[in-house]
Amino acid sequence: MTLLAVDRLVARHGLLPAVRGVSLSIEDGQVLAVVGANGAGKSTMLRTIAGAHPAAEGTVAFDGQDITGLPAHRRVARGLALVPEGRRLFGGLTVAENLRVAGGRARPGPWRLSTVLAAFPMLEPLLGQRASTLSGGQQQATAIARALMTNPRLLLVDEVSLGLSPMAVEMVYESLRGLVANGTTLILVEQDLARALSIAGEVVCLLEGRVVLRSSTSEVTREQVTEAYFGLSRAGGDR
Numbered sequence: 001m002t003l004l005a006v007d008r009l010v011a012r013h014g015l016l017p018a019v020r021g022v023s024l025s026i027e028d029g030q031v032l033a034v035v036g037a038n039g040a041g042k043s044t045m046l047r048t049i050a051g052a053h054p055a056a057e058g059t060v061a062f063d064g065q066d067i068t069g070l071p072a073h074r075r076v077a078r079g080l081a082l083v084p085e086g087r088r089l090f091g092g093l094t095v096a097e098n099l100r101v102a103g104g105r106a107r108p109g110p111w112r113l114s115t116v117l118a119a120f121p122m123l124e125p126l127l128g129q130r131a132s133t134l135s136g137g138q139q140q141a142t143a144i145a146r147a148l149m150t151n152p153r154l155l156l157v158d159e160v161s162l163g164l165s166p167m168a169v170e171m172v173y174e175s176l177r178g179l180v181a182n183g184t185t186l187i188l189v190e191q192d193l194a195r196a197l198s199i200a201g202e203v204v205c206l207l208e209g210r211v212v213l214r215s216s217t218s219e220v221t222r223e224q225v226t227e228a229y230f231g232l233s234r235a236g237g238d239r
């Protein structure tokens with residue numbers, strides 16, 4: 001079943017069109033990686049899907065319903081959760097408090113404090129610690145755990161590796177792989193091509209706000225994605 005369908009989406013920053021007519025869809029249980037160079041429009045696209053940035057044109061449909069005009073919190077209530085770039089935790093609150101704030105609005109589902117801690121055991125000893133005192137990796141784990149507390153049907157994760165040590169990236173990816181193995185539907189914005197291709201079933205490459213490649217990860221080479229990333233090829237895209 002198609003869970004999310006984005007059709008000819010346009011999003012702007014002032015006069016600058018950052019997303020220029022993107023169409024894509026994701027099925028229940030799929031993992032889609034969105035790659036592209038700095039400024040390609042990945043974050044703006046993800047934020048527009050989540051309702052954190054307005055769509056100028058086009059539509060976003062979730063579970064068969066048009067949600068283009070819905071505010072972010074109503075999208076969360078329907079099962080869309082964004083893990084934003086830079087984590088955006090409540091720094092003065094503890095880890096437990098950050099998780100509970102999200103849980104307070106939760107849809108019914110499997111995720112609650114105990115199951116989230118089972119998925120992220122490293123958070124257990126940190127529950128009483130203020131979020132601002134955590135390491136980057138710990139903050140990222142908290143941000144993903146916080147999104148899970150809303151019981152999302154689709155998790156949107158922006159630049160999970162940004163600013164993390166290689167060890168922390170590995171730890172966060174290990175947790176994401178666990179979520180994927182349990183059937184979580186995921187859209188992942190990732191700069192690191194190798195990582196993106198290793199976890200996702202499908203990959204979309206954006207260039208200057210447009211989709212220039214969409215493929216199953218088993219049918220595309222790293223070289224083909226790299227070419228699309230730098231605008232050297234037009235294969236498989238809509239330009």
Ligand code: ATP
Binds near residue numbers: 016018041042043
């Ligand atoms: P990055 O990997 O650097 O985050 P990205 O692919 O996520 O890049 P966006 O952050 O969506 O790309 O940026 C797309 C375009 O929109 C860029 O030209 C960027 O400069 C511009 N842009 C992004 N955020 C803003 C903003 N708050 N105000 C003005 N322009 C912005």
